[in-house]
Amino acid sequence: MSQPTLSFEQLRHSAPLALRQYIAAGQYQGHTSGLAQGRVQANIVILPNDWANEFLRYCTLNRQACPVLDVTEPGDPYFRNLGTAIDIRHEVSRYRVYRHGELSEEPSDIEHVWQDDLVAFAIGCSFSFEQPLLDAGIALRHIDLGRNVAMYRTNIDTRPTARLSGKLVVSMRPMQAAAAIQAIQITARMPNVHGAPVHIGDPALIGIDSLSSPDYGDAVPVEADEIPVFWACGVTPQSVVQTSRPPLCITHAPGCMLVTDVLNSAL
């Protein structure tokens, strides 16, 4: 490639459009945590029209886990409501392509799998509420430890549609009581990124046997004076869709979110 490679520090402070152009040019295929700081990052789900229509009903009924920030018209590869039009075929650093529920490839571009009946969804992500928590002086242990957040499958049923159903997946952040109370208030103001927690305290009450064995992400320790705080998680819709095995489903690869032009503060 002819262009010089940008440093991670340069990517952190780059404008979101410039970052997406860099990604679309094939210059960066890594994770997006901390990049283009202050901008909304989104989970991506792409489905054929028939499944997409049902998936949008599912998201509507399960908004806390699946807050849809933008949806495309069938066959239109552009998100048109997240700032400058975003070509979803090129502007995510790494994708996952599932066929009948099985991972078939992990490309850095999906032009070759694009179809005229595909609909793309951008779904809110907890990156957007972690920054306001940090800004309020609330430490987030998984960040301090350089780990992914711990996520668990609960025994809470989501609201089903004909073919889409499953248990709610939550992310957990341990906090002292005062921080938990503050975090509830801050996140309650952000319904587009999961809103207030769904549970605090005893994990067994929502069907989680052991905090040390998360279903997704990395375990983080909970200290004796801390309460685990559980938020609805954007992994829920991806897990539900994959279980139902649509003929084709494309998502972002873990950690490789779509970086939008929207300011976190606008959510």
Added chain:
Amino acid sequence: MSQPTLSFEQLRHSAPLALRQYIAAGQYQGHTSGLAQGRVQANIVILPNDWANEFLRYCTLNRQACPVLDVTEPGDPYFRNLGTAIDIRHEVSRYRVYRHGELSEEPSDIEHVWQDDLVAFAIGCSFSFEQPLLDAGIALRHIDLGRNVAMYRTNIDTRPTARLSGKLVVSMRPMQAAAAIQAIQITARMPNVHGAPVHIGDPALIGIDSLSSPDYGDAVPVEADEIPVFWACGVTPQSVVQTSRPPLCITHAPGCMLVTDVLNSAL
């Protein structure tokens, strides 16, 4: 009919399920303002599947005007997420049936027009945020005057889909500054019923020529020491759908909302 007719005062204090059964039995065909107090009332839009899929995308992109509280599976006449299953063919007091955009009938039951491809939407309504405003001691002039709220077509474009587009419709309530500030805070907490206002002050800035000539509802006077406060209005999706002339569209008749089991405080 064999049952005795209930008084308006009895209907005000009836349980929502009992009220809907009374309506389904053909005993009441009037408006629902103030009935089954404290319960969420919803706007209804029913469309054939093809149009319904696009309408749900439109609502997702224009959530402040079109907060979807529940959506049915195609052909299923039951709302399943608003309390006890609600049969949308019978449990609204009066409907409007539009064919190709023209009002064709105003029945009190839609069993005879039901089709296997219909999808029903329940959309949040400002009745749900007016009660918390009243509870906070904020007077609402249209209620004091026994009028419908004043609604206006603005020059604000909604986010379009392929066939659905149009201007935002807003409702206006005049308030003194202190009440307006309080009302902004209270409604901001209720994103499922239009959320915070979209505008305060000069109506010309959003394309409203004259407050005394509302496009829908009744005019109410704005006093010299008051500010007009404008909220996104659930008339927006109905107006947009009717303009696009789908072959069949069924809505509630004005003021004849669906009374759900959901508590206003749960929004």
